[in-house]
Structures are given as C-alpha cells and as structure tokens.
Amino acid sequence: MASHYPSSTEFRKHSENLKAVTAALVQIERAHKRAIREGDQPSELAIRKIHTLLLGVYAEARLRKIIEDPTGFNGRERELIWLEKSQDKRWSSTVDFAARRHYRVLAHQSLDEVLSTAALARVEDVSAILQHDLAPVITDRNRIAHGQWVWQLKSRSENQFTIDQSNFDYNYVALRARFRLLDLIGRLVNVLCVSEPTFDRDFSSLMQKIDEAKIDLDGSSYSTFASQLRSRGKVAHEVGSAPVVNGPVVGSSKRQRFLRRWLARRRSVDGAQD
Structure with missing residues (x-):
C-alpha cells in the first residue's frame, strides 16, 4: 500500500543517505565495543576518531533530511538556508525559519518583538542547544576530516595552532551519549519545522530527554x-x-x-x- 506522506526526490535521497550513515554508525559502535571487550587499545583509540567523525556526518545528513521535508519549508526558505556556508549556521537558520513559520512571524519582524515570553524561551532553548551541544560535534568532525588529529588550527587560519593539543579522546560512553543527543536534537528541530501541535506537545518531554542524555557526555562512567x-x-x-x-x-x-x-x-x- 502506497504511503500518503508527502515526498520529493530530494527528500527520498536524503532519507536514504541518513539511513546509510546510521547503518554505518551501528557497525562502528559494534567494532568500538569489540575493541574494548578484547582490550585492543590501539584499535579502540583509532575507532574513537572514526566514531567521532561519523557522528558529525550523521548530524549533517539529519539536517539535510529536515530541510528537504516536504511538510516543512517552502522552496524559498530552503534556498535561503542553503545560502549559509557552514553547518552550524544552517542549523541556526533552520530553527529561525521554523520558528517564524510556527509562530507566524513575518520576515521583517524580530522574534523577540512578536513572540510571547514562553514561546521565545522555547526558541531560545533550542538555539542554546545548537550552540552548546551541536556546534562541538560539527567542529570536531571538521577538524578530524582535515587531519587535525592532535594539534588544531585556529579558526580560519592555515598556520596558527591552538595552545593546547587535543586527541579527540572521547570514549564509547561519551560518543554514545552524543549520538542520543543528536537524535533528540534532530527530533526537536524537525517537529518545530513540520508540526506546530507536535512541537507544543512534545517540547517538554524532548527537553527532559536531552538533559538526561547530557549526563553521560563526559564519559565518566566509561571504566x-x-x-x-x-x-x-x-x-x-x-x-x-x-x-x-x-x-x-x-x-x-x-x-x-x-x-x-x-x-x-x-x-x-x-x-x-x-
């Protein structure tokens, strides 16, 4: 029986991409656990970096599917989002356009001028999560992908390094928590884009789950x-x-x-x- 859910060629392709990335993550998680179980430290340290990289890939694939969802943005809104060059700005623009659509705020109006205190607080909560919890995932992905595995370059610099080195030494527990957090952020932003009643209904529940996922971000229970x-x-x-x-x-x-x-x-x- 054919599905009546609106679709498009772009949406289907981004959905397939996300499905493939998620399947790869499952295999990386299994390999990561196997290395831990066998006490293979060199393999575990190598897999940690690949695991970290793939989480950033997952975040991008998730965003692309959200943007191309036919029940969300119109063509013009998508064009404006794609004009942003960085992933973090695309996420921010997605939330901004979704909030305007959700609360019926015109382009020339400021959100803080139109939204109620409660509504503005919700949008600001989502934006804060992007800044504090999603941005590091994007940054780590970019640095690992560009070979900055020990020493990281300063932003927009090709010859100036940061003071401290970083081995992106996130353990399995921390990376698994990151994945749960990314999934919840994706769900939160998606419902903001496509369904006003669902966003209003699920906001508190999703925020609570996000707070719970953050508990393991430091990986302290790894031992x-x-x-x-x-x-x-x-x-x-x-x-x-x-x-x-x-x-x-x-x-x-x-x-x-x-x-x-x-x-x-x-x-x-x-x-x-x-």
Whole structure:
C-alpha cells in the first residue's frame, strides 16, 4: 500500500543517505565495543576518531533530511538556508525559519518583538542547544576530516595552532551519549519545522530527554562500562570453549548450564542495545 506522506526526490535521497550513515554508525559502535571487550587499545583509540567523525556526518545528513521535508519549508526558505556556508549556521537558520513559520512571524519582524515570553524561551532553548551541544560535534568532525588529529588550527587560519593539543579522546560512553543527543536534537528541530501541535506537545518531554542524555557526555562512567563489557566477554569465552556433543554440554554442570542461559540473555540485551 502506497504511503500518503508527502515526498520529493530530494527528500527520498536524503532519507536514504541518513539511513546509510546510521547503518554505518551501528557497525562502528559494534567494532568500538569489540575493541574494548578484547582490550585492543590501539584499535579502540583509532575507532574513537572514526566514531567521532561519523557522528558529525550523521548530524549533517539529519539536517539535510529536515530541510528537504516536504511538510516543512517552502522552496524559498530552503534556498535561503542553503545560502549559509557552514553547518552550524544552517542549523541556526533552520530553527529561525521554523520558528517564524510556527509562530507566524513575518520576515521583517524580530522574534523577540512578536513572540510571547514562553514561546521565545522555547526558541531560545533550542538555539542554546545548537550552540552548546551541536556546534562541538560539527567542529570536531571538521577538524578530524582535515587531519587535525592532535594539534588544531585556529579558526580560519592555515598556520596558527591552538595552545593546547587535543586527541579527540572521547570514549564509547561519551560518543554514545552524543549520538542520543543528536537524535533528540534532530527530533526537536524537525517537529518545530513540520508540526506546530507536535512541537507544543512534545517540547517538554524532548527537553527532559536531552538533559538526561547530557549526563553521560563526559564519559565518566566509561571504566564501569568497559569492566562490565570485558566481564561479559570473559564469560562468553568460557561458554564458547565448553565442549559440546549434539547440543548438550559434555559432563554438563549447573554452572555450564547457567552460563549458557546467561549468555543467551546477554546476547538478547546487547542486540536490543545495538
């Protein structure tokens, strides 16, 4: 049965791009967890950078799909957004045009002159999230993509470096939190663009989830996460190395049966998390 949701060639292609990027992220996350589980530090450090880079790619792909959603902007609004050269300015313009459409603010009017205090606060909250939480993702993506893996150049400079070096050493927990945050930011901006009642209904809930996602951005729980992951890997190795004949464990003990049941449950949980 054909879908009645409005579409366009551009929207379909950006949707396919986003789907492909998301699928790649799933594989990178699995490789990242495998490196942690196996204690392969060189691989883990390399994957961290690729993981960080791909999150920036995801943010851009998500924005392109939002902009081209046929239920959101008109052609002229899209043209004006695409005129912005940087990703962070395109995100900001997307929010500005969406707010004007949402609250029916004319082009020559200022948002703070027309919007109620509550409405203006919501728009400012979204803009603040872009500035404080999304902008670093874009900046990190650009620097990694341009080979600035240890020493970063100052903005718009080809020979002046920042004082401090950075290895973009975000661990798995921090990067996973970034992905959750990007997904929520994308949902928040998208509903602002396409649905006034949905934005009004879901704003508080999405903001609460965004605040919850920020808790793990510092990656402080990484040591506990890595320890648990390695422990599960050790148990899986024990179970996997047990001799099996026609299904049952040879000389099966209560411990071996327990380990098999435990491993089956863990695989189910890990699959759901992936």
